[in-house]
Amino acid sequence: MDEIKSEISKIIKNAIQDAINANELPITTPPDIPFSPTKTPDHGDIATPIALGLAKSAKMPPRTIAEIIHKYVNLEKHAIISDLEIAGPGFINIYLSNEWFYDTIRNIIAERQDYGKSNIGSKKKIQIEFVSANPTGPLNIVSGRAAAVGDTLVNLLNAVGYDAVREFYVNDAGGQVERLGQSIDIRYRQTLGENNLEIPEGGYNGEYITKFAKEIVADDSDTHLKLLDDERISLFKEKGIAHLLGQQKNTLDRFGVNFDVWSSEQAIRDSGKPDEIINIFREKNYLYDNEGATWFKMTDFGDDKDCVVIRSNSEYTYFVPDAAYHLDKHDRGFTKVIDLLGPDHQGHITRLKNFVKALGLPDDWLEIDIIQQVNLVDSEGNRQDMSKRQGQFYTLDLLIDELAESVGERYAVDVARYFFLMRANNTHLDFNIELAVTQANENPVFYIQYAHARCCSIFQQAREQQYRIKPVEEVNLELLGEPEEHALIRKAADFPSVILSSAEDREVHRIPHFLHELAGLFHPYYNLHRVLDSSNTDRSYARLILVDCIQTVLANGLNLLGISAPESM
């Protein structure tokens, strides 16, 4: 569809140029030609509002301009356009030739599982960091959304020719995991009978901590009590991180998300890179000391306040290892890095970007996109706060479990992924668990999957009815003359540009919507027209090719979303 646009763009530009040369249009040069998608077949295959755009500079009514342009397009010279018409206030509606439709079909069949891909990315190395949940508890549904979106974004970027990788940053150092160790320690000692102990401020109250502490007691009984407090907490911290991280990995694995790289904050700290960062900043005179702490001149970068990088207790604030981590990403050769963060990290964005700038990296090297929150809502519509520290949250595992009870294990992940992927990143998602589970059967993913299964079923029937596999060259595509067939192919032709725009704009949800629309054209077609018709086998062969195309696009699209394309349901 993109090629067709640039070709038609050229034709119309030439027509405008000819009109200018003939003194019929009082403008100097032909502008770029915009296209608008057509909502109904009555508006042709594509349309351009160019005449409306020129109305002002040409000081002429748009319809008149459209008529002039129309006059200078030589339809007989351009085989890809079958007809032009002027509509409404001055739109030029363009009808594409049948030959173009046949080419599209042949193209889909030829490219098969690669249909939709492109090479725009020229194999540039891009890294997407997402989820990066603290290893202090199970993954919740917020991480689930991030996981689904990030995973799909990487698929999309790879599909358009980038070399994109998934990375998870493990915050296995600093105050949070320190308090994790302390929390496990309290539960451990409580399990062994100590009273009057309380989880410290900012510690973790979740049931899973108690459960894990009991496991430690079961394995090692009270042997750890012999250790000094600090040693024991440190040990429990290590054990806790390993345990919870392992759990997170299992959940992600179940959810179909496989990270290429797991980076450790502790490793970054141990590497000495944070010290390098500080030295670089000091040399560049970005730092100063005040009240016993070391501050970074964030105001030099336009922020409204400076921020502490080394606390008065001489520990780094989290900015330092984080900046070091990003420098490390750069050293690993990524030409671009995208961080997907939650909205609670809003304040972090400008600062992190400023740190990266201070390190001398280009402005657009680091892109930070916010994936909006997921709120838990009860059946009365009241929000419920999720907090790992307070032990209130809804885990991704539980979601998949409950969905599995409703739609079966086979589709639970598909339903969950689709649920997250169908929303734009910036929607604030109110998640009603009860509703999500009871309505799981209504999830639109089934509509798409069913369309795919239907295609497979038709081929199954075809085999039973002794149809043979005919290569597309032997099939008379001219027998595909129904308007519904026309619409299906035109839709399928959009697939590559939908992938491209979806990847470039980081708007993953366009893929589910596109697939839903495609399925929405296929089901009515199926009901209206028989594919396999023994009284017209030539046409049946042509329609089988069409079904093959639709199945291919559906499968390719679902594959990008990490959702299964079942052959039967």
Add this chain to the structure above:
RNA sequence: GCGCCUGUAGCUCAGUGGAUUAGAGCAUCUGACUACGGAUCAGAAGGCCGGGGGUUCGAAUCCUCUCAGGCGCUCCA
């Protein structure tokens, strides 16, 4: 107070650089041929696109003000 996000049908959401008649799904109502799978299809109903003002021949879309909700502005991460 400042910054970011959101507000579209009863509900959940689409709406690509303004543009031909604002669209789906769910829910509601009415229908579907002994035919390739009824997880489907055909149809009905449902809207001052939060509100005011502005730019434009034309605004859900751009600008401005305003209302409502969420999030962020820590020597927490």
